Amino acid sequence: MTHRQERVCVVGNAAIDLSLRVAHLPLAGETSLALQSASDFGGKGANQALAATRAGTSTQLFAAVGQDADGDRLIAHLNAEGIDTQHVLRVPRPTDLSIVTVDAQGENTIVTRNEVAAGFHPEPGAVLDATRAGDWIALQGNLSADVTADVLCAARFNARRTLLNPGPVCFDCMPMLADVDLLVVNRVEAATLTAQDDAAQAATALHRAGAREVCVTLGANGVLWCNDNGIYRLAAIPTHAVDTVGAGDAFCGTLLAALAQDLAMPLALRWAQTVAAYAVARRGAQASFPDRATTRDLLHSSVPPLQAS
Structure with missing residues (x-):
C-alpha cells in the first residue's frame, strides 16, 4: 500500500522585506x-509555505x-515556486512591508506595516474545505487573536x-494551546508567554498549558523538544550566522514538511535545523533559503543527535 503524504496549509501573511x-x-x-540595502519576498506565512514546498510537500x-x-x-513568485495561491486574496491597500535592520553579527530589528494581515479574516470553513483529515495547518502571530483561535x-x-x-507575540495565545499539536517558539517568545527565563521550565509550562508538543529554538544552543515523555535537546548544527531574518520560518516550514512526510520528530527537527543553519549563513529572508535541489541534498544527510535534557 502506498502511504498517503499529508499536505501543509499555511494561514498567515505575505509581505515585502x-x-x-x-x-x-x-x-x-x-x-x-x-x-x-536589498528587497526580498517575506512575511512569516509566505516564508513558511516556501520552506515547506522546497522540502518536498504540497503546500x-x-x-x-x-x-x-x-x-x-x-x-x-509564489506561483513560480509551486505554492497553491488560490486562497491569497487581493485587497485595496498597499501590500504589507517590513523594514529589517541587520548588524554585523547577524542580529536584527524589524518594523512591520501589517494593515493587510490585520484585516485578513479567513473563514475557518474555507480552511477546512481546502484540507483533509491529517493535514497540517500552520499559523503564526501576524493575524488577529480571534482568527487564530477560530482556525x-x-x-x-x-x-x-x-x-x-x-x-510576533501580539496576543496571549495560552488559552489556545489546547488546540495546538505542536507549538514552536524561540527563547524570547517562550519567556514572554510564560514569564519563565529558563527555556526548559518555559517548555514544560507551555506543554502543561495544553500544547501536545513544544519546541523551543535556542539558536547556537540547539532545540528543546518537550512532550508527555519529557524534555529532549538537539545540539545545534555549526554555522556562521550573518543574518537571522527568516531562520525561524525556514525551521518551521521544513519541520512541517518533514512531519507531513511522516518522519519521526527527532529527524524532522534535524531537517528543520539543517535548513535554518543554511539560511542564517546567508543574507535575506527567502533569499537565504536553499533551493529545492540544495534542500534535498542537505536533508539527505541529516542525522538527529538526540539527548535527554
Whole structure:
C-alpha cells in the first residue's frame, strides 16, 4: 500500500522585506547609514509555505496582499515556486512591508506595516474545505487573536493537525494551546508567554498549558523538544550566522514538511535545523533559503543527535 503524504496549509501573511545592513543596530535617537540595502519576498506565512514546498510537500497559502505591483510580484513568485495561491486574496491597500535592520553579527530589528494581515479574516470553513483529515495547518502571530483561535479550534475539531508559531507575540495565545499539536517558539517568545527565563521550565509550562508538543529554538544552543515523555535537546548544527531574518520560518516550514512526510520528530527537527543553519549563513529572508535541489541534498544527510535534557 502506498502511504498517503499529508499536505501543509499555511494561514498567515505575505509581505515585502526591505533589508538594511548596518555596522550596529541604532540606539534610540541615533541615525545609522546603511552599508547595503536589498528587497526580498517575506512575511512569516509566505516564508513558511516556501520552506515547506522546497522540502518536498504540497503546500497552500491562505493570505492577503495588496492590489499593487508588490502584490503582483508576490503572487507571481509564489506561483513560480509551486505554492497553491488560490486562497491569497487581493485587497485595496498597499501590500504589507517590513523594514529589517541587520548588524554585523547577524542580529536584527524589524518594523512591520501589517494593515493587510490585520484585516485578513479567513473563514475557518474555507480552511477546512481546502484540507483533509491529517493535514497540517500552520499559523503564526501576524493575524488577529480571534482568527487564530477560530482556525485552530476548527482544525482540531475536524482532525487536522496544528502548528502554532506565535511570533510576533501580539496576543496571549495560552488559552489556545489546547488546540495546538505542536507549538514552536524561540527563547524570547517562550519567556514572554510564560514569564519563565529558563527555556526548559518555559517548555514544560507551555506543554502543561495544553500544547501536545513544544519546541523551543535556542539558536547556537540547539532545540528543546518537550512532550508527555519529557524534555529532549538537539545540539545545534555549526554555522556562521550573518543574518537571522527568516531562520525561524525556514525551521518551521521544513519541520512541517518533514512531519507531513511522516518522519519521526527527532529527524524532522534535524531537517528543520539543517535548513535554518543554511539560511542564517546567508543574507535575506527567502533569499537565504536553499533551493529545492540544495534542500534535498542537505536533508539527505541529516542525522538527529538526540539527548535527554
